[in-house]
Amino acid sequence: MRITIRRKPYETASIRSSLPLCFERAMTHLQFTGLVFGISAVAGCLGALTGLGGGVVVTPALTVLLGVDIRFAIGASLVSVIATSSGAAAAYVREGYTNIRIGMFLETATTIGALVGAYLATRTPTAILAIVFGLVLLHAAWSSSRGHPRDVAGREDRLAERLRLDGTYPSAQGQQHYNATHVKTGWGLMFGAGTISGLLGIGSGALKVIAMDQAMRIPFKVSTTTSNFMIGVTAAASAGIYLGRGYIEPGLAMPVMLGVLAGSLIGARQLVGARVRVLRWIFAGVVGAMAIEMIVTGARGIK
Amino acid sequence: MNSFDDVKLEKIVAWLLISGVALSALVVLVGAAGFLSNHGSELADYHVFRGAPQRYRSVEGVLGAAGPSDWRAVIQLGLMLLILTPIARVAFSLMGFVLEKDWTYTALTALVLAILVYSFIAPH
Numbered sequence: 001m002r003i004t005i006r007r008k009p010y011e012t013a014s015i016r017s018s019l020p021l022c023f024e025r026a027m028t029h030l031q032f033t034g035l036v037f038g039i040s041a042v043a044g045c046l047g048a049l050t051g052l053g054g055g056v057v058v059t060p061a062l063t064v065l066l067g068v069d070i071r072f073a074i075g076a077s078l079v080s081v082i083a084t085s086s087g088a089a090a091a092y093v094r095e096g097y098t099n100i101r102i103g104m105f106l107e108t109a110t111t112i113g114a115l116v117g118a119y120l121a122t123r124t125p126t127a128i129l130a131i132v133f134g135l136v137l138l139h140a141a142w143s144s145s146r147g148h149p150r151d152v153a154g155r156e157d158r159l160a161e162r163l164r165l166d167g168t169y170p171s172a173q174g175q176q177h178y179n180a181t182h183v184k185t186g187w188g189l190m191f192g193a194g195t196i197s198g199l200l201g202i203g204s205g206a207l208k209v210i211a212m213d214q215a216m217r218i219p220f221k222v223s224t225t226t227s228n229f230m231i232g233v234t235a236a237a238s239a240g241i242y243l244g245r246g247y248i249e250p251g252l253a254m255p256v257m258l259g260v261l262a263g264s265l266i267g268a269r270q271l272v273g274a275r276v277r278v279l280r281w282i283f284a285g286v287v288g289a290m291a292i293e294m295i296v297t298g299a300r301g302i303k
Numbered sequence: 304m305n306s307f308d309d310v311k312l313e314k315i316v317a318w319l320l321i322s323g324v325a326l327s328a329l330v331v332l333v334g335a336a337g338f339l340s341n342h343g344s345e346l347a348d349y350h351v352f353r354g355a356p357q358r359y360r361s362v363e364g365v366l367g368a369a370g371p372s373d374w375r376a377v378i379q380l381g382l383m384l385l386i387l388t389p390i391a392r393v394a395f396s397l398m399g400f401v402l403e404k405d406w407t408y409t410a411l412t413a414l415v416l417a418i419l420v421y422s423f424i425a426p427h
Contacts, residue, residue: 030339032347069352079382083324086388090320093313100313101408104396108411111418118422163407232389233419239386240423244361246354250378251347254335257382261328 029251036066036252037259043080044263048088049271050283051224052205053231054080054260056290068252075247078239080260081205085232087264092225095272099167099222102180102212103229109190110197110204110234117198118238127301130200134294137287140210145284147276148214159183169222170272178219186216197234200294205231206287220276224283312399319395323388327381334369334377341374355379390419 027035043057055077062068062076092098157180160166165180180186189211197204205227212223242248271279358364359379368376393416400408 026346026348028344029347030343033335033339033343066349068349071352071354072349075355079385082385082389086320086324086385086392090317090324093317093320096313098313100309100316100396104408104412104415107393107415111415111422115418115422233393233415236386236389237419237422243383243386246356246360248359248379248382249349249355250334250359250375250382251338252349253382254331254338254378257331257385258328258335261324 032066033255036062036255037262039065040080040256040259041263041266044084044087044260044265045267045270046263046282046286047080047084047205047260048228048264048267049224049274049279050205050286051209051227051231052283052286052290053228053235054084054256054264056205056286058256058260060293062252062256071245071247072249072252075242075249076253076256078235078242079248079253080256081235082232082239083257083260084264085228085230085235087261088268089225089229089232091265091268092228092271095170097169097221097225097271098229099165099218099226100229101163102165102167102216102218102222103226105163105165106187106190106208106212106226107230107233109187110194110208110230111237113191113194113196114198114234114237115194116191117195119198120195121199124199126199127298129196130294130298130301133196133200134291134298137206137291137294140206140214141284141287141291144210144213144287145280147220147280148217157181157183165216167222169219171219171221176219178222180212180216180218182215182217186211189215194234198238204234206290209283220279221271224279225271307399307402309403312396312403315395315399316392319392320388323384323391327384327388330381330384331378332381334374334379334381337371337374338378390416393419 039061040054040058043054043061046052046057047054058080059073059077062073063070089098093100160180160183163183165183166178168175168177189207193204193207193211196207208227208230209223212218212226213220218226358368359376362383365376365379365383369380370376393412397409397412397416400412
């Protein structure tokens with residue numbers, strides 16, 4: 001007589017569904033705080049170096065790794081974006097990387113876009129949008145990893161001149177002067193960035209860097225630090241809404257905020273000496289991972 | 304020549320960001336120390352969304368609850384200061400552009416500030 005031990009189908013199912021939640025087992029606040037602080041420090045460092053904010057790492061880490069509810073994770077992610085932005089921006093503005101005028105001018109586009117996005121959110125198929133946007137980001141990650149030929153010389157943009165969108169930034173060869181070009185295209189992309197972030201709650205930092213770097217031909221370090229400067233304002237605009245809905249849970253947001261802040265200060269120090277090639281690769285890697293994540297979530301949403 | 308220029312504006316913005324971040328981090332740290340020393344060994348559970356308690360959702364609620372009897376409200380107060388920092392940065396930039404008599408940027412910054420204020424007071 002043969003004895004076969006078969007696992008009941010629902011048992012395998014339950015094991016499989018709990019697999020990604022590596023740390024789902026009960027944890028005390030002390031353990032939880034330590035773990036989340038560590039993850040957030042990495043997120044803050046990457047966010048400060050790439051101009052993407054900490055949310056790209058924090059949201060999936062909290063939901064997939066720790067099994068935190070997505071709404072709590074969104075609240076914590078907003079806090080992380082503001083913390084990265086403000087923490088690193090103080091250093092970048094003082095060092096002379098951030099262009100306050102470019103940031104201020106483009107913020108008109110992102111905030112108007114965010115309002116439009118919030119208005120459209122209830123009547124748009126976000127799952128399909130996430131897939132389309134994910135594909136756009138995949139392409140953008142690839143092209144930004146290669147950089148672009150410096151063809152700024154000789155090209156004058158009248159609007160850039162009127163808005164004084166030029167500046168200097170510190171580099172290995174001393175202070176470098178630069179001009180912005182294609183200002184209208186840049187503004188349009190920023191409007192898109194604001195709308196997308198209002199609709200999907202993610203990805204505005206990526207589009208911001210890409211618009212400044214690829215369209216307006218602003219030096220990469222100026223693009224990432226100016227994006228970093230701007231994302232805090234975009235996040236603060238929606239933080240009020242999420243605070244009122246109870247998405248921001250102090251016990252969870254506390255280690256995220258402190259960790260991200262510590263990480264962003266370390267990242268800001270690294271940026272000064274970092275080579276642009278290396279920064280481009282890190283940026284492309286993080287954006288590529290984010291794009292794939294968006295496509296997967298979008299595909300799940302359609303089913 | 305104008306006595307107030309972009310260099311001064313950058314200094315003020317950097318100073319404001321540092322103070323905002325330092326102050327909010329300090330308040331969060333105090334709250335965290337109190338919270339963890341009293342509840343550190345209790346179990347953390349954020350798997351199910353119940354929403355943060357009502358008193359943590361408004362400025363008045365947090366100000367009323369913050370203290371040694373409610374450390375999480377102290378943390379929340381620090382987080383609110385952090386959220387306020389970028390908004391204060393826009394407000395200070397607006398004043399800077401007025402002092403520079405740069406009316407184009409005064410208008411652009413006023414527009415951004417108006418949208419930010421609207422997003423906070425508009426009914427959701």
